[in-house]
Amino acid sequence: MLVYGKTTRDMDTSNPAAFVNADLLRLYVGKRVRALIQVVRSDGGSVVGKSTDDGQIIVKGNPPVPPTNFVEVIGVADSDKSIRAEIWTNFGDAIDTHNYNQLCQLANSDFKHLFI
Amino acid sequence: MFSSSQFDSSTPFSGGGFMSSQSTQANDAAPSPARGRQTNRLIPVTVKQISEADHSGDEKSNFVINGVEAANVTMVGMVFEKTERNTDVSFFLDDGTGRISCRRWVNESFDAKEVEGIQDGMYVRVNGHLKIFQGNRQIGAFSVRPVTKFDEISFHFIDCIHNHLQSSKSRQQGNSATQPETADASLSTPLRSGSNGYQTASSSLSQLSGQISFDAQKGCDQLILDYLQLPSSSVKEKGIHRDELSQQLKIPVEKIMESIRSLEDEGLIYSTIDEFHFKSAA
Numbered sequence: 001m002l003v004y005g006k007t008t009r010d011m012d013t014s015n016p017a018a019f020v021n022a023d024l025l026r027l028y029v030g031k032r033v034r035a036l037i038q039v040v041r042s043d044g045g046s047v048v049g050k051s052t053d054d055g056q057i058i059v060k061g062n063p064p065v066p067p068t069n070f071v072e073v074i075g076v077a078d079s080d081k082s083i084r085a086e087i088w089t090n091f092g093d094a095i096d097t098h099n100y101n102q103l104c105q106l107a108n109s110d111f112k113h114l115f116i
Numbered sequence: 117m118f119s120s121s122q123f124d125s126s127t128p129f130s131g132g133g134f135m136s137s138q139s140t141q142a143n144d145a146a147p148s149p150a151r152g153r154q155t156n157r158l159i160p161v162t163v164k165q166i167s168e169a170d171h172s173g174d175e176k177s178n179f180v181i182n183g184v185e186a187a188n189v190t191m192v193g194m195v196f197e198k199t200e201r202n203t204d205v206s207f208f209l210d211d212g213t214g215r216i217s218c219r220r221w222v223n224e225s226f227d228a229k230e231v232e233g234i235q236d237g238m239y240v241r242v243n244g245h246l247k248i249f250q251g252n253r254q255i256g257a258f259s260v261r262p263v264t265k266f267d268e269i270s271f272h273f274i275d276c277i278h279n280h281l282q283s284s285k286s287r288q289q290g291n292s293a294t295q296p297e298t299a300d301a302s303l304s305t306p307l308r309s310g311s312n313g314y315q316t317a318s319s320s321l322s323q324l325s326g327q328i329s330f331d332a333q334k335g336c337d338q339l340i341l342d343y344l345q346l347p348s349s350s351v352k353e354k355g356i357h358r359d360e361l362s363q364q365l366k367i368p369v370e371k372i373m374e375s376i377r378s379l380e381d382e383g384l385i386y387s388t389i390d391e392f393h394f395k396s397a398a
Contacts, residue, residue, distance in 0.1 A: 087237070114165055
């Protein structure tokens with residue numbers, strides 16, 4: 001946002017990424033999301049991932065090389081089953097998916113206002 | 117390991133170390149208990165919460181988040197646009213709810229070393245002072261540390277939710293000091309109305325608050341034991357009734373019973389004429 005030639009960019013909440021799992025992804029088609037997935041396989045140009053609620057999410061793009069077992073993707077949901085990734089982050093080989101999944105549920109229900 | 121409570125007494129902004137409760141000076145100058153304690157804490161927040169926080173506009177006063185003064189905060193997010201200057205390093209922290217500008221002053225080699233390893237695209241934990249700088253909301257960071265175990269990310273956001281619930285509850289109760297051991301009750305109430313999936317969420321949150329209130333629980337055990345070991349108590353053959361313990365120690369009966377069960381298991385106390393009267397085994 002430009003004001004008299006000076007950029008005022010103190011904070012910007014215009015482009016949040018909602019926490020999703022396979023079940024919640026359908027609520028954000030066309031919108032920016034973030035998801036923790038376990039890499040099942042890479043098929044040239046996309047990754048098949050297991051979501052934290054044991055569903056499947058296809059992530060389009062190129063994962064980090066080499067990817068760890070768990071990866072967080074941030075991007076735009078281009079369907080109710082897939083995400084077009086902008087940012088990939090290796091989350092290591094072990095993580096508590098149960099915690100992350102409950103966070104997804106909380107961040108999309110009673111506490112949504114703290115996030116998006 | 118990820119708890120923010122370890123920073124309680126060590127913030128550089130605590131005014132020369134006179135904030136300990138043992139100092140009588142602090143008691144005279146301190147504001148109401150809940151607020152005084154809160155402004156020394158690192159409050160876990162999201163950028164969204166900061167963007168909606170109240171602020172009077174006066175550079176000297178604090179932000180207010182959910183009714184609580186938030187001077188120092190802890191956040192987790194991704195670094196963008198890291199810019200190094202002579203005296204400071206600045207960057208944007210993007211935590212998925214928004215982006216906020218952060219500035220880390222570099223005065224000593226310790227500071228320089230800390231920020232050296234920070235790169236764009238990295239997840240970091242930032243602890244700092246929330247302030248307004250040239251009209252913009254900003255974090256004056258006193259600590260920027262890379263995240264190495266990624267459970268820290270889900271932990272942080274769950275911590276934000278937990279903190280939000282605690283301050284909501286103490287808002288409802290007026291100005292009474294928020295005791296950690298009441299967090300369990302406050303956490304399960306709003307979640308009960310959800311579907312089945314949320315009930316497991318409440319147990320994970322109460323596990324989290326269970327860890328945080330663990331020390332408070334031990335404190336409660338000790339208070340009861342101390343009371344039962346008083347000469348006035350040991351003199352009574354039939355022991356002390358649990359309601360008397362609750363009234364005298366100002367602890368809710370459920371908490372008293374929890375402590376009593378664990379003290380009984382350890383063989384430190386025993387029941388006498390009925391299951392409500394107890395004596396110390398010492």
